[in-house]
Amino acid sequence: QKEVEQNSGPLSVPEGAIASLNCTYSDRGSQSFFWYRQYSGKSPELIMSIYSNGDKEDGRFTAQLNKASQYVSLLIRDSQPSDSATYLCAAINYQLIWGAGTKLIIKP
Amino acid sequence: EAGVTQSPTHLIKTRGQQATLRCSPISGHTSVYWYQQALGLGLQFLLWYDEGEERNRGNFPPRFSGRQFPNYSSELNVNALELEDSALYLCASNLQGRNQPQHFGDGTRLSIL
Numbered sequence: 001q002k003e004v005e006q007n008s009g010p011l012s013v014p015e016g017a018i019a020s021l022n023c024t025y026s027d028r029g030s031q032s033f034f035w036y037r038q039y040s041g042k043s044p045e046l047i048m049s050i051y052s053n054g055d056k057e058d059g060r061f062t063a064q065l066n067k068a069s070q071y072v073s074l075l076i077r078d079s080q081p082s083d084s085a086t087y088l089c090a091a092i093n094y095q096l097i098w099g100a101g102t103k104l105i106i107k108p
Numbered sequence: 109e110a111g112v113t114q115s116p117t118h119l120i121k122t123r124g125q126q127a128t129l130r131c132s133p134i135s136g137h138t139s140v141y142w143y144q145q146a147l148g149l150g151l152q153f154l155l156w157y158d159e160g161e162e163r164n165r166g167n168f169p170p171r172f173s174g175r176q177f178p179n180y181s182s183e184l185n186v187n188a189l190e191l192e193d194s195a196l197y198l199c200a201s202n203l204q205g206r207n208q209p210q211h212f213g214d215g216t217r218l219s220i221l
Contacts, residue, residue: 032207043198043212092207095164100150
């Protein structure tokens with residue numbers, strides 16, 4: 001069965017520090033990978049897409065992909081209290097498979 | 109560009125009733141996905157429609173059903189409502205066949221009394 005696994009957390013990070021969120025996937029045929037942010041009671045919002053090995057940076061966010069290790073990560077630099085949310089990792093090979101999410105808490 | 113729109117925002121029903129939720133995808137998107145998210149829990153995949161056809165179905169009973177119209181909008185129907193059906197129902201759309209991300213609507217919060 002195809003799976004995407006994330007530590008459920010909560011992950012607590014001081015304001016201004018780097019938050020590191022990790023995800024592993026079981027389907028070696030996965031083509032694309034996504035990180036979504038979901039605030040409590042709201043819908044998921046796409047924040048990063050990554051399609052090839054290496055790093056992809058967008059503002060304070062960096063996504064990292066290692067297909068050999070079947071590992072995806074999201075780094076959030078200069079963490080802000082507004083970054084407190086649940087972060088969902090997803091991998092797609094024809095159909096999108098979702099992780100259960102990691103709850104991130106940024107402490108002022 | 110308008111995003112995914114869902115209606116109604118909130119829906120209150122009683123046990124045994126039927127609920128209909130609606131979704132309009134982003135213009136040009138042919139695939140529509142439905143998810144259930146109970147309070148404090150993760151996304152549970154319900155249904156996937158593409159080009160008017162049901163492509164896949166999650167582990168939900170047959171009283172959860174839906175359809176996709178020629179304009180790619182979609183309906184989710186839930187019959188014989190039970191208390192545990194209370195949840196946020198999310199619709200997402202994407203361009204199918206190109207490993208594209210899904211984009212979500214704001215959801216419909218269904219409460220069963």
